[in-house]
Amino acid sequence: MMLNHLIIIDATGELGTLAGHMLAQLGASVTRLVPAEGEKADPVWNRAKSCVALEDADLPSLLSGADILLRNGPxxxxxxxxxxxxIDVLLTPFACTDRPATDLTLMARSGLLHIGGDPDREPLRLPGQQAYALGAIQAVIGALTALHARKDKGQRVTVSAYQSAVLANYREPVMWDWAGKVGGRQGNLLVRGKSGVNQVWKVADGWVTWALVDNPGMMRAMVALMTADNMAGPLAGVDWENILVADLPQETLKEWEKVVGAFFSTKTRAFLAYQSNRHGMGLSAIDEPDDVLNSAHHAARGAFTDFADPVSGRTIRVPGPLFRTSREVAR
Incomplete structure (x- = not known):
């Protein structure tokens, strides 16, 4: 595998253990230093690592033979x-401070919670530990960038999980920097110009994503499909080349979306996705969890594997290797 010549020491806690897992999935040999109070990180992210108790580890010997050290502190x-x-990678909640944090507080402080959910309800948190994951991903990028620059000289990489989450929330910081405005939760609306349009739609067997947008080709293709079932209604007479959807009154868009919603409710995800791929309608089917886990496409590529979870005692499906390559790199 592409990183099988690297030796990694993973001394992170919950924040960072995904970084060691990603490097292990790329072929690196990863040794996990388990703290005295015991392992708290998700066992899924440690399954490809060898583990050594921190109090029993010969740290000078381990670091002398290592290429990359991942840590949260001294x-x-x-x-x-x-x-x-x-290559010393220090991943902390915040840069230049030991201020305590959790994944939830990092998500909130970064602004990612502020934009998730419906505008008239409480914020929605993404599943899992997303801020920790974003920090871990940036730590891997930093480690591999430093590896490229290393030659015979070590490198120091510092990563803030908070800053990583802010970078993922790219639109709101940019809006504040350039327009002095703070965005908010829009729910299912894609807001452009004066009005907003729905993005997620209920269909006969699940959900799809599609929107009324300023793309004449997409709009004509969708209306043609609706017309074949005599369900296009007022959309059949729209000159898509000479209107700007983003500037239409919200009331008009709502009436049009009632027509689209009625059509979608009679169709399956597979039918709509096939027609979209064939005619360029810009629609995508939304997979259910079982669709992802049982996909023949994913199975052929080993996207998931079985894992005996030591915490629950159950065998669960977990993500398989991040990448596959036929090239072997000698140590």
């Missing part, structure tokens, strides 16, 4: 800077 009795070829 390690007892060693200074990473003393190992000249080591």
């Amino acid at each position: 390690l007892p009795g060693v200074e990473p800077a003393d190992y000249p070829g080591l």
Whole structure:
């Protein structure tokens, strides 16, 4: 595998354990240092690592042979800077401070909670530990970038999970910087210009994503499909080349969307996705969890694998290798 020449020491906690997992999935040999209070990180993200209790580890020996160290703070009795070829990746909640945080508080402070959910309801949190995951992804990017620049000299990489989450919330910070405006939750609406249009639609067997947008080709293709079932209504007479959907009154869009919604309710996801791919309607079917897990496409690529969860005692399906390659790199 592409990183099978690398040795990684993973001394992170919940924040960062995904980084070691990603490197292990790319072929690196990863040793996990388990703290004295025991392992708290998700066992799924540690399944491809060898584990050593921190109090039993010979840290100088481990760091002398390592390429990359992943950590959240100091390690007892060693200074990473003393190992000249080591890439030292420090992943913390915030830059230049030891202020405590959780995934939830990082999500809230970054603004990602502020934009998730319906405008008249409480914020919706994304599943899992998304801020921790975003920080871990940036830590991997930083580690591999430093590896490219290393040559014979070690590198220091610092990553803030908070800043990583802010970067993922790209639209709101940019809006504040350039327009001095704070966005908000829009729910199912895609707001452009004066009005908003629905993005997620109920169909006969689930959900699809599609929107009335300023793309004449997409609109004509959808209306043609609706016309074949005599369900286009007022949309059949619209000159899509000479209107701007974003500037239409919200009342007009709501009337049009009632017509579209009635048509969608009679069709399946598979039918609509096939027609969209064939005619360029810009529609995508939304998979249910079982669709993802049982996909023949995913199965052929080993996208999921079985894992005996030591916490629950159950065998669960978890993501398989991130990448596959036929090239082997000698250590």
